[in-house]
Structure formats: structure tokens, C-alpha cells
Amino acid sequence: MNKEDKYATLVLFGATGDLAKRKLFPALYSLYCDGYLPERFAVVGLGRRSLTQEDFYHHIKDSLEAFSRYDIRPEDWEGFIQRFHYVQLDINQASDYEALASYVEKLEQRQEINGNRLFYLAIAPGLFEPVTFQLKEAGLLQTKGWKRLIIEKPFGHSHESAEELNDKITQVFKEEEIYRIDHYLGKEMIQNIQVIRFANSFFEPLWNNQYIASIQLTSSETVGVENRGSYYDKVGALRDMVQNHMLQMVTMMAMEPPSRLKAEAIRDEKVKVLRSIRRMETEQEIQEHVVRGQYEAGELQGEGVKGYREEQNVAEDSSTETFVAAKIMVDNFRWAGVPFYIRTGKRLPSKATEIIIQFKSMPYLYFNKDGNLAPNLLVIQIFPEEGIHLKFNAKKPGTEGSILPISMDFCHDSTVGINSPEAYERLLNDVLEGDSTYFTRWDEVSLAWKIVDPIIQSWEKSEGIPLSTYKAGQWGPTEAKELLEKDGFHWWQVFGEK
Numbered sequence: 001m002n003k004e005d006k007y008a009t010l011v012l013f014g015a016t017g018d019l020a021k022r023k024l025f026p027a028l029y030s031l032y033c034d035g036y037l038p039e040r041f042a043v044v045g046l047g048r049r050s051l052t053q054e055d056f057y058h059h060i061k062d063s064l065e066a067f068s069r070y071d072i073r074p075e076d077w078e079g080f081i082q083r084f085h086y087v088q089l090d091i092n093q094a095s096d097y098e099a100l101a102s103y104v105e106k107l108e109q110r111q112e113i114n115g116n117r118l119f120y121l122a123i124a125p126g127l128f129e130p131v132t133f134q135l136k137e138a139g140l141l142q143t144k145g146w147k148r149l150i151i152e153k154p155f156g157h158s159h160e161s162a163e164e165l166n167d168k169i170t171q172v173f174k175e176e177e178i179y180r181i182d183h184y185l186g187k188e189m190i191q192n193i194q195v196i197r198f199a200n201s202f203f204e205p206l207w208n209n210q211y212i213a214s215i216q217l218t219s220s221e222t223v224g225v226e227n228r229g230s231y232y233d234k235v236g237a238l239r240d241m242v243q244n245h246m247l248q249m250v251t252m253m254a255m256e257p258p259s260r261l262k263a264e265a266i267r268d269e270k271v272k273v274l275r276s277i278r279r280m281e282t283e284q285e286i287q288e289h290v291v292r293g294q295y296e297a298g299e300l301q302g303e304g305v306k307g308y309r310e311e312q313n314v315a316e317d318s319s320t321e322t323f324v325a326a327k328i329m330v331d332n333f334r335w336a337g338v339p340f341y342i343r344t345g346k347r348l349p350s351k352a353t354e355i356i357i358q359f360k361s362m363p364y365l366y367f368n369k370d371g372n373l374a375p376n377l378l379v380i381q382i383f384p385e386e387g388i389h390l391k392f393n394a395k396k397p398g399t400e401g402s403i404l405p406i407s408m409d410f411c412h413d414s415t416v417g418i419n420s421p422e423a424y425e426r427l428l429n430d431v432l433e434g435d436s437t438y439f440t441r442w443d444e445v446s447l448a449w450k451i452v453d454p455i456i457q458s459w460e461k462s463e464g465i466p467l468s469t470y471k472a473g474q475w476g477p478t479e480a481k482e483l484l485e486k487d488g489f490h491w492w493q494v495f496g497e498k
């Protein structure tokens with residue numbers, strides 16, 4: 001691409017918020033240090049509070065000191081911080097947008113930026129819609145260059161609310177200008193799934209129901225809800241993690257090779273997977289295939305922790321799930337009969353994200369006739385380490401002649417020896433380049449809601465599926481174990497687990 005195409009002004013709503021502090025400023029700093037930020041690039045940070053430029057600089061410095069993967073070097077800091085400008089704006093005040101429009105225009109003239117504008121909504125979802133309309137009203141979208149919108153999660157609370165939001169936003173921005181963030185798609189090893197699958201002749205032939213017995217996807221967290229109780233208690237793990245991150249991982253694993261390595265072709269294939277996922281409609285199906293749980297007080301890493309209902313801003317009688325496990329079936333030629341087991345939860349024993357592919361057993365067990373030969377596993381480790389591990393059987397050295405499960409390991413972190421870029425760095429750079437491959441298109445979001453909505457509705461009925469409990473520090477309720485055991489599987493030990 002032409003380098004001028006990347007020159008841009010980033011208009012950042014929510015510049016004084018938690019996301020900006022923990023993720024966005026550090027991501028911008030890394031992009032700057034790695035030479036990915038265009039030479040003409042300005043950030044207009046917006047917040048409700050009154051801040052001087054100096055205050056804003058301090059705020060950004062604090063953010064980098066706490067969260068950046070690079071140390072602040074004076075020679076980088078100067079070049080970086082001069083791109084930042086703070087403007088106080090109340091999202092509900094039309095006159096503030098007029099002031100913003102004139103500020104941005106003058107800045108673009110001064111910095112010779114040709115009108116490319118990137119609007120990032122790092123604000124509460126209830127504000128997404130008013131902001132987009134005000135941007136239009138104030139003429140901020142009438143620009144000579146491109147305009148793009150980055151929108152944070154959650155995108156809706158149900159299919160209906162997501163559709164309403166989408167209808168509103170698409171009155172102002174075209175679909176190809178909208179970048180819906182799912183930060184899991186920015187993770188190194190999730191992007192690597194395509195390369196593992198489509199650049200290796202020995203994986204692709206095995207990637208189907210003839211050779212694969214089941215696939216497990218885990219995203220476990222040790223943290224509780226922390227200071228996000230008021231958000232989380234209305235949302236729960238199914239909306240917070242499954243509707244987006246977990247289903248996106250399933251699509252990356254299950255999709256067909258795209259016709260071209262282009263955003264639309266890849267997203268078309270992911271959509272086909274979402275369409276093929278068997279919908280659970282009846283209460284019985286949901287009860288059989290989905291487990292929900294909530295943590296009680298327990299012990300984690302040697303320390304006592306409180307239960308979910310004792311957390312700040314959580315209702316005393318809350319029935320919000322902090323854990324979900326589910327069996328997902330993808331009804332197509334490639335995957336018929338292969339269960340995809342997903343689980344995610346808070347206050348679990350370790351923080352880990354990984355995908356484990358369990359291959360079918362050999363048709364005849366010459367070696368262990370009792371059937372105890374370990375199955376071949378391919379482990380895609382996404383967090384804490386980034387790596388791929390292939391587990392297979394080999395002869396135990398010596399005369400005994402017994403069999404030993406061994407592992408061939410590729411550990412990305414230690415092999416490459418770098419501090420791998422964070423998801424937000426890749427995603428911000430992609431938006432600047434106009435590449436929407438790792439953002440969710442509306443039809444993906446819509447289908448994902450259609451998969452989870454009936455489950456939510458069933459849970460909301462008082463006679464619906466019971467909410468199980470688990471002690472903080474355990475791998476969810478016992479029903480999560482039983483979900484696999486009834487199919488003859490078990491959860492494999494997560495890498496991060498001690």
C-alpha cells in the first residue's frame with residue numbers, strides 16, 4: 001500500500017478509560033517502537049473529564065510504565081508523545097462535536113494528514129449509537145480520506161439488540177468501514193491456526209472426522225470479576241466469552257480453506273461454520289450439552305478467595321454464570337460426529353488458553369491390547385506460552401519394549417526469543433492497513449447470537465437448567481467433567497495447570 005494511505009488521525013473516545021490505559025496506549029507505543037506507526041499520525045484522545053495536555057501525557061506515561069512490553073526510552077518517548085492531543089468532550093453534547101470537528105481539521109492541516117480518520121469507540125456499549133450519529137451530524141465523516149470505525153465489545157446483549165445496534169451504525173458507516181473487535185482474533189497463535197492448517201501437508205489430510213475424535217477449547221482465568229461486577233453480573237460467561245471468543249476459535253479450527261487469503265473469503269468460510277453449528281433449541285438439548293456454573297468461596301494459588309455473590313456490585317442472589325462448558329456439533333461433511341468441547345470460566349486453577357485436538361485411536365492395538373495406548377494429541381497453546389505440541393507414542397529406550405508417550409514441542413516464545421506483539425497491536429495495525437480479516441463481520445456476530453440466544457432464554461426461565469456451583473480453584477462444576485465422560489472423553493490437563 002501507498003504510505004500516505006496509512007497517514008491518519010485516530011479519534012479515541014474513552015481515552016481516559018481502563019481499556020485505553022491497559023491496552024491501547026501500550027499497543028500504540030509498541031507499534032511506534034517497531035516502526036509500524038505511520039510518520040504522520042495523530043491521536044486525539046477524548047474524555048469527559050477536564051485534563052491539561054500535561055495531565056494527558058502523564059496519564060499515558062503511567063499507562064506505559066504499568067502495561068507496556070517495551071521500556072520507555074527517552075528517544076522514543078519524545079517522538080511518540082508529541083502525536084497525542086487531549087480534547088474534553090461530552091458524548092451527549094452536540095456542540096462538543098462541532099468543536100472536535102474544527103480541532104481535527106486544523107490538526108490535519110498542521111500535520112499534513114490527508115483526511116484519513118479512524119474513530120475508536122472505547123466506551124460503554126450504550127454510547128456506541130449516539131456517538132456515530134453525532135459524528136455524522138457534526139460533519140466529521142465528510143472527509144477527503146477514508147473513514148473507519150473500531151467498535152469494542154460487547155456488540156449487543158442478544159440477537160435483537162445487536163441487530164438494532166447494527167442497523168443504526170450502518171446508517172452512518174458502511175460494513176467495510178466497521179471493524180468489530182474480538183481481541184482473540186489478534187492473538188498470535190489464533191492467527192497461526194490458518195498457517196498450521198493450510199501450510200502443512202501433513203496436518204490438512206488428517207483435519208476431519210476420519211482422523212479426529214474430538215477437539216477441546218479452553219480459556220480459563222484465575223481472576224474473578226474484579227472491579228467489573230456491575231458489567232459482568234448482567235452479562236455472564238456465555239455472552240462475555242462464548243458468543244465471541246470461543247465461537248471464533250471454533251470457526252478458525254473448523255473452516256474450510258478459503259478460495260483466497262483475503263478478508264471476505266476467509267470470513268465467508270467462518271460464516272459457513274457458524275451456519276453448520278447445530279442449534280440447541282429444546283430445554284432437553286441444552287441441558288444435555290451445556291453446563292453453567294458459578295464460583296463459591298475457595299482457595300486459589302494458596303490464598304482464600306471469596307465467592308462470586310460476595311463480589312463488589314454483584315447481586316446477593318445472582319444467578320449469573322461464571323463458567324460455561326458446552327458440546328458443540330458442526331454438522332457438515334468434514335466434522336459430522338466430532339464434538340467440539342468448549343469451556344471457559346473465572347476463578348479456575350490456572351490462566352490458560354489452548355486447543356487440544358484428540359486423534360482417533362489406531363484400528364488395532366498391537367501394543368497395548370487393553371486399549372490404554374495414549375491417543376495422539378495436537379496442542380495449540382495460545383496462552384501463557386505460545387506453542388504447538390504434538391504428543392505421540394514411541395518405544396521406551398531399553399530392552400523392556402514398553403511404550404512411552406512423548407512430545408514434540410515448538411514453543412514460539414522461546415524459539416523466536418521475543419516479546420510477541422499483543423493482540424491490540426496487530427489489530428490496530430490491521431485497521432490502519434484497511435485489513436478486516438481478523439475482525440468480525442456482521443453476519444458472524446448475528447449467527448453467533450443466534451447460537452447462544454436460545455441457551456440464554458432457557459436459563460432465564462426459572463424452571464430451566466440448574467446453575468451448578470464450583471469452589472474457586474476447581475475446574476468448574478462436576479457436570480463439566482461428566483459432559484465429556486458420557487461420550488468416553490475427558491478434559492486433558494491444561495498446560496498451564498500445575
Ligand SMILES: NC(=O)C1=CN([C@@H]2O[C@H](COP(=O)(O)OP(=O)(O)OC[C@H]3O[C@@H](n4cnc5c(N)ncnc54)[C@H](OP(=O)(O)O)[C@@H]3O)[C@@H](O)[C@H]2O)C=CC1
Pocket residue numbers: 013014015016017018019020022046047048049089090091092121122123124125152153154
Ligand atoms: N477494560 C477492558 O479490559 C475491556 C474493555 N472492553 C470494552 O471497552 C469499552 C471501554 O471499557 P473501559 O475502558 O473498561 O471503560 P471505562 O469505564 O474505564 O472508561 C469509559 C470511558 O468512557 C468515557 N465516557 C463515559 N461517559 C462519557 C461521556 N458522556 N462523554 C465522554 N466520555 C465519556 C470515560 O471518560 P471519563 O473517565 O473522563 O468520564 C472513559 O474514558 C467497553 O465497551 C468495554 O466493554 C472490552 C474488552 C476489555
Ligand SMILES: O=C1O[C@H](COP(=O)(O)O)[C@@H](O)[C@H](O)[C@H]1O
Pocket residue numbers: 219221240241353
Ligand atoms: O473479552 C474478555 O476477555 C477477557 C479474557 O481475555 P484474555 O485475553 O485475558 O484471555 C476476560 O477476562 C473478560 O471478562 C472478557 O470481557
